[in-house]
Amino acid sequence: MPRSLTSAPPHPGNLQALVALSLTPFGWRRTLGDQLRAGHDPARILDRLLARATPVPDMDRPSLLARASVALQRAADHGLQLLAWDDASYPAALSAIADPPPVLWIRGRPAALAPRAVAIVGSRAGSAYALAVAERLAADLVARGVVIVSGLARGVDSAAHRGALAARGATVAVLGSGADVIYPAEHRSLAREIEADGAILSELVPGTPPQKQFFPLRNRIISGLVRAVLIVEAGEKSGSLITARCALDQGRDVLAVPGNVLSGRNRGGHALIRDGAKIVESADDILEELGLPAPGGRTANGPEDPVLAGLPAGESCDLDAIAERTGLTSARLLPRLFELELAGLVKRVGGGRFARV
Amino acid sequence: MPRSLTSAPPHPGNLQALVALSLTPFGWRRTLGDQLRAGHDPARILDRLLARATPVPDMDRPSLLARASVALQRAADHGLQLLAWDDASYPAALSAIADPPPVLWIRGRPAALAPRAVAIVGSRAGSAYALAVAERLAADLVARGVVIVSGLARGVDSAAHRGALAARGATVAVLGSGADVIYPAEHRSLAREIEADGAILSELVPGTPPQKQFFPLRNRIISGLVRAVLIVEAGEKSGSLITARCALDQGRDVLAVPGNVLSGRNRGGHALIRDGAKIVESADDILEELGLPAPGGRTANGPEDPVLAGLPAGESCDLDAIAERTGLTSARLLPRLFELELAGLVKRVGGGRFARV
Numbered sequence: 001m002p003r004s005l006t007s008a009p010p011h012p013g014n015l016q017a018l019v020a021l022s023l024t025p026f027g028w029r030r031t032l033g034d035q036l037r038a039g040h041d042p043a044r045i046l047d048r049l050l051a052r053a054t055p056v057p058d059m060d061r062p063s064l065l066a067r068a069s070v071a072l073q074r075a076a077d078h079g080l081q082l083l084a085w086d087d088a089s090y091p092a093a094l095s096a097i098a099d100p101p102p103v104l105w106i107r108g109r110p111a112a113l114a115p116r117a118v119a120i121v122g123s124r125a126g127s128a129y130a131l132a133v134a135e136r137l138a139a140d141l142v143a144r145g146v147v148i149v150s151g152l153a154r155g156v157d158s159a160a161h162r163g164a165l166a167a168r169g170a171t172v173a174v175l176g177s178g179a180d181v182i183y184p185a186e187h188r189s190l191a192r193e194i195e196a197d198g199a200i201l202s203e204l205v206p207g208t209p210p211q212k213q214f215f216p217l218r219n220r221i222i223s224g225l226v227r228a229v230l231i232v233e234a235g236e237k238s239g240s241l242i243t244a245r246c247a248l249d250q251g252r253d254v255l256a257v258p259g260n261v262l263s264g265r266n267r268g269g270h271a272l273i274r275d276g277a278k279i280v281e282s283a284d285d286i287l288e289e290l291g292l293p294a295p296g297g298r299t300a301n302g303p304e305d306p307v308l309a310g311l312p313a314g315e316s317c318d319l320d321a322i323a324e325r326t327g328l329t330s331a332r333l334l335p336r337l338f339e340l341e342l343a344g345l346v347k348r349v350g351g352g353r354f355a356r357v
Numbered sequence: 358m359p360r361s362l363t364s365a366p367p368h369p370g371n372l373q374a375l376v377a378l379s380l381t382p383f384g385w386r387r388t389l390g391d392q393l394r395a396g397h398d399p400a401r402i403l404d405r406l407l408a409r410a411t412p413v414p415d416m417d418r419p420s421l422l423a424r425a426s427v428a429l430q431r432a433a434d435h436g437l438q439l440l441a442w443d444d445a446s447y448p449a450a451l452s453a454i455a456d457p458p459p460v461l462w463i464r465g466r467p468a469a470l471a472p473r474a475v476a477i478v479g480s481r482a483g484s485a486y487a488l489a490v491a492e493r494l495a496a497d498l499v500a501r502g503v504v505i506v507s508g509l510a511r512g513v514d515s516a517a518h519r520g521a522l523a524a525r526g527a528t529v530a531v532l533g534s535g536a537d538v539i540y541p542a543e544h545r546s547l548a549r550e551i552e553a554d555g556a557i558l559s560e561l562v563p564g565t566p567p568q569k570q571f572f573p574l575r576n577r578i579i580s581g582l583v584r585a586v587l588i589v590e591a592g593e594k595s596g597s598l599i600t601a602r603c604a605l606d607q608g609r610d611v612l613a614v615p616g617n618v619l620s621g622r623n624r625g626g627h628a629l630i631r632d633g634a635k636i637v638e639s640a641d642d643i644l645e646e647l648g649l650p651a652p653g654g655r656t657a658n659g660p661e662d663p664v665l666a667g668l669p670a671g672e673s674c675d676l677d678a679i680a681e682r683t684g685l686t687s688a689r690l691l692p693r694l695f696e697l698e699l700a701g702l703v704k705r706v707g708g709g710r711f712a713r714v
Contacts (some may be wrong), residue, residue: 133618258627259613261490261638270615270636279630281618 142169479513497528
């Protein structure tokens with residue numbers, strides 16, 4: 001369970017070390033991810049990383065741990081929760097990316113970080129068409145049990161959040177500032193609505209102001225949390241294309257909504273389609289693309305188990321293939337496959353392969 | 358050269374036999390195409406086809422030849438020209454389709470049937486967006502030396518013709534009625550503009566009224582005349598999808614312009630993209646897709662030779678590959694390749710392969 005941080009410091013050493021790790025340079029994230037996944041102790045990872053780095057003022061063990069303490073205190077003061085790497089509910093999909101955040105600071109309901117999630121991102125200066133499409137698709141997806149992840153930006157991002165809220169669904173906003181620093185400020189009331197049933201989160205310590213360089217890094221978390229990234233209106237140099245690139249690097253699906261070819265507003269999205277992104281018109285297209293059952297299927301009344309969804313009917317898959325389809329690590333997949341087997345929904349077919357019954 | 362038919366009958370026997378062949382059932386077109394391509398005599402093909410068919414009233418040699426005579430007379434009266442299978446200027450690309458028309462009745466300038474042609478088709482109830490896109494792309498393509506082929510229908514078809522005319526380019530309309538029967542009637546003045554520098558044509562004998570079953574058959578001629586068919590706005594059951602299907606059967610490229618996903622007007626076009634049609638935003642996209650040089654290339658001031666265009670730079674191709682890329686038969690390709698070789702633009706690289714110099 002994520003920690004609510006209502007208790008005063010001192011916090012368990014692991015937690016403080018993980019926060020300290022999150023304060024190290026972004027260039028270290030891949031090494032850090034490898035060592036966390038290998039199960040190493042956060043405090044020892046911190047020492048090792050610092051030992052081999054060129055010395056830099058304030059980038060030493062005591063300074064980082066002190067800043068971590070301050071961050072934990074500020075989070076407690078502002079009612080933020082902390083979801084750390086060693087927490088069982090740290091999102092499995094995010095733990096699998098090359099450069100996972102050691103901790104996530106969260107406002108709202110951490111349970112909203114569900115595996116059945118799709119990101120909707122696009123132009124900050126979205127056209128009326130783009131906003132209408134983002135709202136419509138977000139509403140249709142949450143009605144089918146999908147959580148909508150986006151970046152709380154102006155334009156398409158906030159339209160996606162609003163569409164999810166209008167359909168009484170959960171939505172998650174990932175920020176390029178501390179989770180307690182809402183940017184743009186005009187989205188403060190939207191943020192409050194989001195945290196009621198969803199979550200606002202950031203890997204940046206509380207109080208971090210929004211900075212240009214944080215947004216591309218934030219984008220890898222948006223794509224890391226989801227099965228697919230849907231681009232709604234992206235011009236040739238849109239930041240959403242960075243999210244699409246992250247999604248491809250992480251093995252997520254990239255989907256794009258087409259639009260007007262005369263305005264130039266869709267050049268980026270259409271280029272993605274030309275390069276292989278799936279063209280999407282409706283929520284059903286998205287669910288079909290993800291191999292999730294569309295309405296009318298036998299699980300139309302509720303979301304299908306994501307592990308079951310990763311097993312195509314009439315085909316057997318090995319663990320690697322299921323891991324790839326679901327974004328879950330084998331450590332998380334095996335117990336779930338065992339449960340599904342017990343429930344009579346999955347069988348082992350020999351050679352380490354599984355199939356739907 | 359096509360015949361102007363200003364002279365009174367009797368016409369050469371071959372011509373009358375070819376017109377008679379065009380009056381046989383459409384179901385015979387494939388056999389007929391095979392035999393024409395094999396170089397058989399039209400009168401003998403007619404006899405053979407009739408001999409093995411179930412006897413039907415008026416489907417005998419004298420009746421068909423008599424109807425052919427009437428058609429030739431009517432064409433002469435209305436100033437139509439005839440482009441028959443045995444004419445050297447019968448379009449090479451069209452001669453290669455499975456079910457080629459034995460004759461084409463033409464108003465206007467038969468030379469407009471150039472190999473560097475693209476079809477633009479779409480909804481008869483085109484949105485303002487679709488009409489604007491069709492006009493724009495047609496104008497941009499004719500400015501790059503491409504002939505625009507379409508069906509003179511309301512909506513996208515006529516917008517494509519108008520766009521070509523506005524840019525002082527040649528455009529070709531293929532009808533689902535006789536070439537002297539303009540349908541819809543409101544397009545009579547458009548038809549007159551088209552025939553000034555382009556052509557109106559039909560495989561149906563003069564005077565044939567438009568009938569529902571003729572339009573899908575007409576569509577195979579539209580796609581047969583071109584290198585690529587561009588779909589601009591097609592709903593789920595649009596007739597343009599038949600043209601797209603014909604194009605695929607004939608090995609032509611299918612391209613589609615994306616659009617609004619909320620209106621439902623683009624479902625057919627988007628489904629084509631999902632199935633592999635190329636997504637197109639601009640005339641340059643189309644030329645690139647066809648391997649034709651985009652403006653800025655060395656032939657920006659005039660259309661490049663289509664055979665040369667079929668040879669990608671830095672690659673050698675055998676005759677089959679060039680035939681596939683250009684839609685030209687080897688019989689027509691070889692002399693042209695020889696000319697290009699003499700001009701120092703193409704070289705033989707051994708093994709029956711050719712390359713650009």
